Amino acid sequence: MTAQEHQRVATELADAYGTRSPVNPPSASCAMTLDDAYAIQALQVRRWLAEGATVKGHKVGLTSRAMQRMLGVDQPDYGHLLDTMFLASGERADAGRFLQPRVEPEIAFVLGRDLTGPGVTPVDVLRATDFVVASLELIDSRIRDWKITLADTIADNSSSGAVVLASRPVLPGAVDLRLTGCTLYRNGTLVATGAGGAVLGDPVRAVAWLANVRAATGEALHAGDVVLPGSCTAAAPVAPGDSVRAEFAGIGAVHVSFGWEQEEGAQ
Amino acid sequence: MNVAEAADLLLEAEAAAKDREPLTDDWPELDLATAYAIQDETLGRRLARGERLVGLKLGLTSVAKQRTMGIDRPLVAWLTDAMLLAPGAPIGTGLIHPRAEPEIVFVLGKRLEGPGVTAAEALGSVAAVYCGVEIIDSRFADFRFKLPDVVADNASAARFALGPVGVDPMSLDLSLEACLLQVDGDVVDSATGAAVQGHPAQALAFGANTLAERGLALEAGWTVLTGGMTDAVPLPPGSTLVAEFTHLGSVVLRSEALPQP
Numbered sequence: 001m002t003a004q005e006h007q008r009v010a011t012e013l014a015d016a017y018g019t020r021s022p023v024n025p026p027s028a029s030c031a032m033t034l035d036d037a038y039a040i041q042a043l044q045v046r047r048w049l050a051e052g053a054t055v056k057g058h059k060v061g062l063t064s065r066a067m068q069r070m071l072g073v074d075q076p077d078y079g080h081l082l083d084t085m086f087l088a089s090g091e092r093a094d095a096g097r098f099l100q101p102r103v104e105p106e107i108a109f110v111l112g113r114d115l116t117g118p119g120v121t122p123v124d125v126l127r128a129t130d131f132v133v134a135s136l137e138l139i140d141s142r143i144r145d146w147k148i149t150l151a152d153t154i155a156d157n158s159s160s161g162a163v164v165l166a167s168r169p170v171l172p173g174a175v176d177l178r179l180t181g182c183t184l185y186r187n188g189t190l191v192a193t194g195a196g197g198a199v200l201g202d203p204v205r206a207v208a209w210l211a212n213v214r215a216a217t218g219e220a221l222h223a224g225d226v227v228l229p230g231s232c233t234a235a236a237p238v239a240p241g242d243s244v245r246a247e248f249a250g251i252g253a254v255h256v257s258f259g260w261e262q263e264e265g266a267q
Numbered sequence: 268m269n270v271a272e273a274a275d276l277l278l279e280a281e282a283a284a285k286d287r288e289p290l291t292d293d294w295p296e297l298d299l300a301t302a303y304a305i306q307d308e309t310l311g312r313r314l315a316r317g318e319r320l321v322g323l324k325l326g327l328t329s330v331a332k333q334r335t336m337g338i339d340r341p342l343v344a345w346l347t348d349a350m351l352l353a354p355g356a357p358i359g360t361g362l363i364h365p366r367a368e369p370e371i372v373f374v375l376g377k378r379l380e381g382p383g384v385t386a387a388e389a390l391g392s393v394a395a396v397y398c399g400v401e402i403i404d405s406r407f408a409d410f411r412f413k414l415p416d417v418v419a420d421n422a423s424a425a426r427f428a429l430g431p432v433g434v435d436p437m438s439l440d441l442s443l444e445a446c447l448l449q450v451d452g453d454v455v456d457s458a459t460g461a462a463v464q465g466h467p468a469q470a471l472a473f474g475a476n477t478l479a480e481r482g483l484a485l486e487a488g489w490t491v492l493t494g495g496m497t498d499a500v501p502l503p504p505g506s507t508l509v510a511e512f513t514h515l516g517s518v519v520l521r522s523e524a525l526p527q528p
Contacts, residue, residue: 065453179513181445181459190465193496195445195457195513232457249443249459249513 001036010043013156016142022099025143025152037154038217044157045080053082056226058214059137060206061158062150063199063230073150076200078210079158081226089166089254093138095240096260101140101161103238104231105184105246105254107177107196108135108165109207111225117215122204125211130223131169132177134254136246137228138162139235163228166254175250178202182232185245192233196248203229268294270301274308277420280406284361289407289416302418303481309421310345318347321490323478324401325470326422328463328494336414341464343474344422346490352402352428357521358502362404362425365502367520368495369446369510371460371467372399372429373436378487379471381479389472392485395433396441396467398515400508401492402426403499427492430516439514442466446496449509458496467493 001009009026016023026032026040045055062068062076087093095101112130140161143152153159178197183190200206206229211221221227238244243257268276273290280287290305291297314320327333328341352358358365376394404425407416417423441460448456464470470493475485485491502508505524511517 065455176513179445179447179511181443181513183443183459183461190461193445193457193459193462195447195459197447197454197511198457201449201454247443249440249445 001030001032005030006036006039006043009155010040010047013040013142014044014047016099020099022142022144025147025149026155027149027152032151032155034151034154037151040155041079041157048082048084053084055080056083056086057081057228058210058221058225059158059160059228060210060230061153063206066234071148071150076206076209076230077150077154077158078213079160081160081163081228085160085162087162087164087256089134089164089256091164092257092259093162093164094260095258098138098140098161099142100146101138101238102235103184103244104137104139104235105182105194105233105248106135106137106228106231107180107203107248107251108133108163109203109227109229110169111221111223111227113223114220115207115211116220117212120208120211122202122208125204125207126172129172132172132175132251133169134166134246134248134252135228136164136244136254136256137231138164138238138256163226164254164256165226166252168252170251177204180251181249183247184233184236186236186238187243191236194232196232198232199230206230270304270308273305273419274312277305277309277406278312284363286363286406286408289412290419291413291416297415297419299415299418302415305419306344306421313347313349318349320345321348321351322346322492323474323485323489324422324424324492325474325494326417328470338414341470341473341494342414342418342422343477344418344424346424346427346492350424350426352426352520354428354431355519357523358402358426360523362402363406364410365402365404365425365522366499367502367508368401368403368499369448369458369497369518370399370401370492370495371441371444371463371515372397373467373471373491373493374433375485375487375489375491378484379475380484381476384472384475386466386468386472389475390436390468393436393471396436396439396515397433398430398446398510398512398518399492400428400510400518400520401495402502402520428518428520429490430512430518432516434515441468444515445513447511448497448500449511450500451506455500456497460496462496463494470494
């Protein structure tokens with residue numbers, strides 16, 4: 001793809017956030033390599049930074065075998081988390097910001113030190129982790145009906161939407177991150193259960209993978225960064241009016257509800 | 268076909284490790300009560316040949332599986348000592364198409380008799396909670412069956428293995444007790460105890476209450492398999508399954524490779 005084509009796809013995807021009308025998969029109309037896709041993602045991040053946003057960390061996606069099999073890939077991907085995406089547990093998410101959201105329970109890592117690849121090992125990740133915290137990722141796709149290839153989701157910032165973080169920091173050594181149980185409830189009904197190890201066998205490996213992949217473009221993970229390593233369960237769809245809660249054994253609970261901004265204004 | 272003939276066919280299929288068509292193909296009017304009578308008849312024959320009744324298993328405890336089968340409650344079936352695998356033992360040959368399910372397992376310290384048993388009362392009768400893996404092996408081709416078929420077939424019960432440690436059930440939040448299921452080193456699924464009726468004690472209470480409808484109770488010392496936490500995973504010859512739990516230890520099961528021709 002040419003630089004102009006990168007820019008055209010990046011603009012289409014970035015505009016879809018505002019119009020809330022999904023676009024056709026970019027890979028359907030051009031041959032897009034993974035490098036092309038990350039370049040398109042970077043162009044959108046540059047635009048958001050120019051609009052005043054800041055990068056607060058990254059998410060790793062496609063970390064379960066089930067998801068990788070669904071897309072026919074054998075590797076994860078990553079996207080950027082901007083300050084504008086963050087919510088505190090208990091806050092209401094504006095459903096009007098999303099196109100076709102789904103929710104995933106994750107054990108978020110918060111780094112206390114920089115992590116510079118290549119060669120980052122799981123032990124390096126544990127040493128650099130300040131704490132972990134319960135989180136819900138609201139994934140979303142700007143691509144129609146989630147009809148995505150690996151390159152499509154990468155170009156679309158790895159289908160990022162928003163991040164809900166709980167406020168209880170837990171030392172990574174205080175829990176067994178692989179065997180930490182997780183339950184996901186929507187409107188009080190259990191929709192999924194899982195364990196931390198659903199993420200690449202161990203969520204620590206997802207953070208190490210991210211640090212090493214970022215190193216390929218000369219970038220490091222920074223102290224204070226939030227890393228979402230991937231979901232403990234299959235993603236669950238959410239709709240306006242829904243209330244979603246995840247609970248992690250030994251780490252705690254995190255909650256978000258979906259409403260319309262205009263609804264709140266009308267009250 | 269009658270109850271005795273159906274029991275014959277099922278035990279023959281099991282002994283020969285040869286699957287067959289569902290009973291309901293030839294016996295479309297087979298109802299649930301008769302299906303349980305067939306199940307009891309097969310138990311009677313197992314006991315007559317020297318096996319010992321050691322407990323109960325619950326099946327179809329997840330809402331998703333119940334929806335697939337068009338029912339709104341689990342089913343129950345019998346466990347005998349012949350189904351229990353020794354620690355480290357391979358699952359053995361003579362199975363048709365074995366699948367494995369990780370489960371939370373209770374061993375009862377007290378008799379538990381319904382009706383009206385609550386989850387809290389049920390938990391109070393438990394002496395120890397174990398992790399376990401159940402090997403199910405439907406005697407029907409391709410696991411194709413209607414509800415009365417699977418009830419008659421003792422809920423596909425075949426083998427079960429227990430983890431290494433019995434834990435005080437009051438010391439754990441079993442709804443958040445997790446299992447990481449691995450086959451040949453790859454994580455294939457994960458779940459927590461909440462996947463079983465919201466809490467495995469709920470499944471135990473259901474077991475006591477549903478037995479009460481047939482004038483039976485859960486007896487002290489019995490082992491109760493509360494139902495699969497994940498979907499059942501196929502265990503082809505030569506594969507190794509590890510079910511690792513947060514506080515209950517692990518079960519490792521090996522399916523022996525077929526002999527080389």
